[in-house]
Amino acid sequence: MRITPPPRTFRVKSFGCQMNVYDGERMGELLSAQGIAPAPEGEDADLVVLNTCHIREKASEKVYSDIGRIVKSGEQAGRKPLIAVAGCVAQAEGEEIMARAPAVSMVVGPQAYHHLPEMLAKAARGERTTDTDMPAIAKFDSLPARRRIGPSAFLTVQEGCDKFCTYCVVPYTRGAEISRPFNDLTAEAERLVEAGAREITLLGQNVNAWSGTDDKGRAIGLDGLIRALAELPGLARIRYTTSHPSDVTDGLIAAHGEVEKLMPFLHLPVQSGSDRVLKAMNRSHTAGEYLRLLDRFRAARPDIAISGDFIVGFPGETDAEFEDTLRLVDAVGYAQCFSFKYSPRPGTPAATMEGQVAPEIMDERLQRLQAALNRDQAAFNAASVGRRCAVLVERKGKKAGQWLGKSPWLQSVWFEGDHAIGDLVEVDLVEAGPNSLAARVVERVAA
Ligand code: 5AD
Ligand code: SF4
Numbered sequence: 001m002r003i004t005p006p007p008r009t010f011r012v013k014s015f016g017c018q019m020n021v022y023d024g025e026r027m028g029e030l031l032s033a034q035g036i037a038p039a040p041e042g043e044d045a046d047l048v049v050l051n052t053c054h055i056r057e058k059a060s061e062k063v064y065s066d067i068g069r070i071v072k073s074g075e076q077a078g079r080k081p082l083i084a085v086a087g088c089v090a091q092a093e094g095e096e097i098m099a100r101a102p103a104v105s106m107v108v109g110p111q112a113y114h115h116l117p118e119m120l121a122k123a124a125r126g127e128r129t130t131d132t133d134m135p136a137i138a139k140f141d142s143l144p145a146r147r148r149i150g151p152s153a154f155l156t157v158q159e160g161c162d163k164f165c166t167y168c169v170v171p172y173t174r175g176a177e178i179s180r181p182f183n184d185l186t187a188e189a190e191r192l193v194e195a196g197a198r199e200i201t202l203l204g205q206n207v208n209a210w211s212g213t214d215d216k217g218r219a220i221g222l223d224g225l226i227r228a229l230a231e232l233p234g235l236a237r238i239r240y241t242t243s244h245p246s247d248v249t250d251g252l253i254a255a256h257g258e259v260e261k262l263m264p265f266l267h268l269p270v271q272s273g274s275d276r277v278l279k280a281m282n283r284s285h286t287a288g289e290y291l292r293l294l295d296r297f298r299a300a301r302p303d304i305a306i307s308g309d310f311i312v313g314f315p316g317e318t319d320a321e322f323e324d325t326l327r328l329v330d331a332v333g334y335a336q337c338f339s340f341k342y343s344p345r346p347g348t349p350a351a352t353m354e355g356q357v358a359p360e361i362m363d364e365r366l367q368r369l370q371a372a373l374n375r376d377q378a379a380f381n382a383a384s385v386g387r388r389c390a391v392l393v394e395r396k397g398k399k400a401g402q403w404l405g406k407s408p409w410l411q412s413v414w415f416e417g418d419h420a421i422g423d424l425v426e427v428d429l430v431e432a433g434p435n436s437l438a439a440r441v442v443e444r445v446a447a
Contacts, residue, residue, distance in 0.1 A: 006124050007046030007082050009039035013066070016053025018241065019110075019174075019203050020087055022154040024051045026143050027086065027113050033144040034117055044073055047082040047120075052089035054169050057343040059089050064101060071103045082106075082123055086113055088173035092347075094132045104128070110174060111135060111159075114142035134175045140184060146191045151392055151422040152406070153197035157185055157225065158204030163244060165271070166282045166349040167311060167342060170205055177205075182212040182225065189229050198422055199237035199392055199406075200229065208243040208252055223251035230261040236424055237392060239410075241267045242309075245285045248293055257300035263408045264301050265335075268293070269309035273328030274321035277314050280353070287328050294332060305335035305380065305409035312369055313342040313362035316355035322365050329372050335380040335409060337373045341366050374434065381411060381432035391415065391439065393423045412436040 010031045014024030027049055028038065039045035048070050052063050067083060074081045084106035085097050091109035098107055105123040108116060109132035119129045140156075160175040161168070189200055202225070204210060210222045218224070226238055238261050245268060255262055268290075272278050275286045297304050310325060329337075341362040344351035384407070391405035391413045401416045405425065414436060415427055427439035 005046075007036055007120070009043070009045045010036045010047040010049065011039045011045035012049040012051055014051040014087075015059075015062075016055060016087070018154055018201070019156060019159070019205065020051050020053060022156050022203055023087070023110060023113065024049075025154070027051065027116065029144050029146065030114065030116055034120065044077055044079070045081060046079075047084065049084045049086050052085060052087035054088035054092050054173055054345070055343075056340060056345075060093055060097075063089050063097065067101050067103055082120075084108060084116070084119070086110070088169065091132050091173040092169065094130045098128060098130055106130075107132065109134065111139060114139035140180060146188065146195055149192055149195040149197050151197060151394055152199040152201065153192045153195075154203050155185065155188055155192060155200050156180065156203045157222075157240075158207050158210040161205045162209075163206065163246070163284070164282060166280065166353070167314060167345065167351075169345045169348060172347060174205055177209050179210045179212050182214050182220070182228070185212075185225065186215075186228060186232075189232060189235065193232055193234045196422060198235065198424065199239065200235060202226070202229075202238070202240040204240075205242065206244045206247055207240045208247040208249070221249055221251055223249065223255040226252075226255050226259055226262055230259050236261060236390075237408075238262050239265060243268050245270070245283075245290050245293055253296050253300050256297060256304060263410070264304045265307065265408070265410045266294075266297055266304055267307040267309075270328065271309060271311050272314065272317070272321070273325035274317070275324075277317055277321050277324075280316060281311075281314060281350070287324065291328070291331055303409070306332055307336045307410075308332070308334055308338070310337065310339040310369060310373075311342050312339065312365040313357035315342070315350055315353035315357065317342075317357055317365075322368075325369065326372055329369070329376065332376075333380070334373060334376050335411075336377050339366060339369050339373060378432070378434045380409075381434065381437055384409065384411065384429050384437060385432050387429050388442065389427065389429065390424045391427050393419050393421050393425060395421060407437070413439045415439040415441050417441045 012024045012028050014020045083104045086108045090107045094107040105128050106119045107130040111134040112131040115131050122129050158179050160177045161170045162177045164171050208222045214220050270290045273287045389407050393403050393405040395404050397404050403419050405413050407413050426442040429437045429439050431438040
């Protein structure tokens, strides 16, 4: 056991999904409220929070090697930084981390990080603590108000997952589906806008499973929340991610045609184009049902950009079933997409299924799938040339006078001129690359 002076600086390193980025920001705000300052760029911090991801392989190995690196860097500088392991690896393997890594003082799960101040106080007395409790959403009430924020902010509205796809750890690490209350969300959104946000992305593992009661006592779903947030003056854009096909409602589809602030972008993972594989994944939809859903979104909002997630090499996936995935990709024409090799996760049903696919076959399938997805992304970008749209300025480019922002379809857009971060600028998209577009400014849109 060691006694450590209270930390003066911290660094939060977040891995994985946008929810972790959001949690990481909130942990940072919590630590700042304790009088601990973010460590300056390039300097070691007194307290390092590793905000981990468990979704795919090598997550825990990575945590141990990161811990080793922090300890070594501290030794070289003659100090012992405090180390906290947060996020989904903490939730899944907290006890083991404590046993294997004596340098770790705190293990804190995604539903417990509002307890960090008490854990820090114990750490200062040399006590090591693990907190992986999952109280129902209590943490949000105990976090400090949001203060300084970039033009594009995340807002967690829903956490957890009840779907139990057979490959996925999320239902175990993030727990059951829980929706944050409507009033808390509108209040947090207002604070985000006051703090500089022009765009809010509503986050949830199954964001479209969000449900609540609005200020008039009516039961509403995600579309109702989006419509309420669209009333906020100063908020220009609303996005949401990640959705599940089974929780798509008529109202959500209609909102895409009716709510101007709702951006024409949909991240709707399908995972596979084979009905047999989808069934083995416990996805509760077929490839055909997925395609018909997309048709309905497109009917409501013809220019909607579609994004998704795929897994190749799920146990038992045959060449013909993989070809079904390629066919589905051709049918959709994704604007962008994420694709992964199947990774067996301990404790999930798929990890012990027959017919685990050989790594070289997975490599080959991933390459073929990504070639198809890259082709479609390039085609989507090329087809955007000639469009006029608003771009939200997010940061300066590398060259003087150059700016980077996002189109309504979530494409990165470069342009020149006299702008400021947070401006909405009307542009003509003039040139497409595989990952970004160049634009010419038409005018700055009034705030
Ligand atoms: N192996 C590979 N990819 C996975 N995902 C989730 N679990 C696994 C796994 N065990 C992918 C899915 C999901 C995304 C967030 O991560 O595509 O939509
Ligand atoms: Fe995991 Fe499936 Fe839930 Fe998504 S819907 S978090 S893939 S279990």
